[in-house]
Amino acid sequence: MLTRIDHIGIACFDLDRTVDFYRATYGFEVFHTEVNDEQGVREAMLRINGTDDGGSSYIQLLQPVREDSTVAKWLAKNGEGVHHIAFGTADVDADAEAARERGVRVLYDEPRRGSMDSRITFLHPKDCHGVLTELVTAAGSSASSVSSASTDH
Ligand code: CMX
Numbered sequence: 292m293l294t295r296i297d298h299i300g301i302a303c304f305d306l307d308r309t310v311d312f313y314r315a316t317y318g319f320e321v322f323h324t325e326v327n328d329e330q331g332v333r334e335a336m337l338r339i340n341g342t343d344d345g346g347s348s349y350i351q352l353l354q355p356v357r358e359d360s361t362v363a364k365w366l367a368k369n370g371e372g373v374h375h376i377a378f379g380t381a382d383v384d385a386d387a388e389a390a391r392e393r394g395v396r397v398l399y400d401e402p403r404r405g406s407m408d409s410r411i412t413f414l415h416p417k418d419c420h421g422v423l424t425e426l427v428t429a430a431g432s433s434a435s436s437v438s439s440a441s442t443d444h
């Protein structure tokens with residue numbers, strides 16, 4: 292079950308300058324930064340608020356670190372802006388499977404590693420009314436721990 296907006300992913304050309312804009316204009320502070328080599332991005336997570344399911348909501352600022360990354364390709368075509376939205380769930384495997392059963396293309400066979408050791412997958416924007424949609428289970432979520440510890444399903 293999707294219980295919150297985990298983050299809004301925003302593609303930018305210069306991560307440091309974009310972070311400065313969010314700090315100066317809105318007062319949002321950087322909660323976490325990392326390079327995700329697999330996704331080809333350097334990212335900053337700005338925490339906006341906690342939620343009643345124990346998770347949080349963030350702005351995810353993304354700068355490509357490789358010319359062939361999906362975000363680099365998107366920026367070249369569209370310029371800076373909102374790249375995707377991400378819904379939080381305690382069980383990304385179950386929600387990805389439910390979407391798949393409804394005929395929505397899920398981009399990964401198995402969820403991959405996302406920001407802060409979360410588990411993530413994506414739904415194809417062409418099956419989601421033009422919105423690239425990410426599903427996220429935060430590290431430490433109980434369903435995530437159960438599913439990664441279990442070997443019999
Ligand atoms: N939002 C909405 N539509 C998008 C889109 C986006 N972010 N990215 C691509 N599209 C649309 C394009 O406009 C294009 O539409 P048209 O055919 O009508 O022109 C179509 O989808 C195909 O686009 P493309 O430029 O040829 O791009 P690809 O098919 O190579 O890749 C996608 C698209 C979704 C498969 C790819 O971006 C992907 O795998 N995304 C998931 C991974 C990702 O985005 N990682 C970065 C974020 C990491 C994180 O959040 O942690």
Ligand code: CO
Binds near residue numbers: 300351375377425
């Ligand atoms: Co994201």
